[in-house]
Amino acid sequence: MTALLLIVVALLALAGLGLLLAPLRGRVTDPDAAERERLDTERQRLTAELVSLETDSRRPELEHRAARTLRDLDALPPAPGRKLGVWPAVTGVGAALLIVGVGALTFVPRWQLAALAPNEAVAVKSALSLPGLQAQASRDQTGTAYLAWGDAAFDAAQYSQASSAYAGALKLDPRQPRALRRLGIMLLTGQGTQAAVSQEQTSQAFLLVRTAAQLAPNDPESQLLLGYALNTFGESKLALAALERYRTLEPQGRDADDLIAQLRASTDQTDPGSRLYAQSCASCHGANGLGGVGPNLHESRLSRAELQSVIQNGKGTMPAYPNIKGAALAALLDKLEGWQK
The missing domain is CATH 1.10.287 (Helix Hairpins)
Structure with a gap:
């Protein structure tokens, strides 16, 4: 292009x-023809020199001479001859x-x-393609066209359109995995609707996501969305299993790193420090302590006594946790000190 x-x-x-240059081709009498030709030749020569310059040392001089030549050309009376017309x-x-x-x-x-960032660029391109894809889906009435429209709307965060498109695809093929899981996750998270999601709708949404995972067990997105859906229902161990399978199917996938770390910590009964951190600290400091709303704990240089004081008494915007004490406090401090090392 x-x-x-x-x-x-x-x-x-x-x-x-x-x-x-059309008027100059006519055979007319021009008393200033010689001067006009000289100035025009000079203009062309100066332009050629400016274009071929390898350094800027002579550029100011040549630009000044070219400007003066153009001014002299403009000062000449118009050349007689044909007018250009309309x-x-x-x-x-x-x-x-x-x-x-x-x-x-x-x-x-x-x-x-x-x-734009790559994901923002994808969203913009997808949004620009929506009218054409919607028209094609309405015209063709095929599952492929409805899926293309739904995928573009989903990437552009136009969830109402995505819901309509995926519903159209499911009318033609009720076992289409991508349409099932994306429609389910949108319903589960309340995307594409202004009303609160009812308990019945939540159950239906989970059924859609689970059915998609059964139909396409080796699809990374199926396991990713199943993991998020299971976590919504409090099924931590099953959610972790689904998300770890997602990471096996998609080794470069980074969409669930924080949730995986959080679930590993919360389900690890042999490490009370990790479990306590996941429950009380991860929401601000990140699942791996690398920071979020709160600072990066790996970069902390506080002593054990100072860490204990901050935890139990709070500091700045961090709230106090006076009920964390004894063996639980010792386990949490061990974990934080391990990150410092």
């Missing part, structure tokens, strides 16, 4: 130059509009998307 734009701009530039002017305006239109459809959108 960029190469096509450059070709169009070059052709339009040549056409514009041809229109500009059609060349219309052509010039049309060429300018074409350049603007091509730029608006190619360079400008790319420049705007380049400033």
Whole structure:
């Protein structure tokens, strides 16, 4: 597309130059022809020199001479001959509009998307494609078209459209895993609806997600969404198993790292420090202590006594936990000191 734009701009530039020099081709008497030709030759020579400059040492001098030459050319009376008329002017305006239109459809959108984070760029592109995909789904009435529309709407966070699209896909194929799990997770989290999700809807949503995982057990997203759904219902061990299977299927996947760490800590009965940290600290300091709302605990240089004081008495925006004491406090302090080392 960029190469096509450059070709169009070059052709339009040549056409514009041809229109500009058209009056000079006529056989008319011009008393200033010699001076005009000399100045025009000088202008072309200076322009060529400016284009071929390898250093900027002579640029100011050449630009000054070129400006003076152009000023002298402008001071000459207009050359007698044909007037350009209305059609060349219309052509010039049309060429300018074409350049603007091509730029608006190619360079400008790319420049705007380049400033966005990758996930934001995907969301913007998906949002721009929605009208066309929706129209195609309405026209074709195929599962593939409905899925394409639903996926774009889901990526653009347009959950109402995504729900409609996935519902259309399920009418054609009630066992479509992606439509089932995404429709289920949207319903479970209340996306795409302004009303509160009822207990019945929550149960239906979980059934959709679980059915999708049964239909496509080796799909990473199936296990990821199943893990989140199970965690919503308080099934920590089953949720952890599903999320760890997701990580096995998608080793580069990072979507569930914090939840996996939190679930591992909360389900590890042999490590009371990790369990207590997950319950009381992870929401602010991150599942692995690397920071969030609160600071990174791995970078802490507080002594054991200072850590105990902060935990039991609070500090700044951190609340106090006076009920954490005894063996539980000792286990938590051991964990925090282990991170410092």
